[in-house]
Amino acid sequence: MRVNLENPNTHQLKQVKVGFSWTTFFFGFWPALFRGDWKWFAIQLAIEIVLGCFTMGIGAGIVGIIFSFFYNKLYINDLLEAGYVPNDKASKDILLSKGITVASH
Template structure:
């Protein structure tokens, strides 16, 4: 599943993957580098280096396998906290279905009907 996020201030648009991160699973820190996600790039690199040095990469590989379950959610939450919001109802519903956002969270681009308001 994918969702489209939009930053109204900068007019930046990002299509993000929702769910398991296969790219992080196979490539470790590289997806964070290509996404420009500097915070998680540094964290993943440090963990990989610290765990990989004494275990010849085995524990580092296990970390990447486990972290792949969480990386996309962490990345999307960082984007949402920095001013991005779902670009349309479909993206909103996708993020809501996967529990990436709370059901009452308000965004300016989404129709008011999602927030349970009655007229």
């Protein structure tokens, strides 16, 4: 399920997936890097390095699996805090149904 978010100042549109992140599941911190989400890229990378060092790499894979369940929600919340708003009623309804607070515009 995807939602459309728009920055009202720049009119930039982003289509963001809601729910489980298959890309994070398979590729760990890389999706955050490609999205330009520097904060969560650095956090995931640091955790994967630390846990990977002590578990011969197994911990890094586990971090990717755990982040898969909530990374998309973290990314959407960061976009909303940066000023993005749902572009249509369907997107707003999806976000509300997933427990994501949406400011009215």
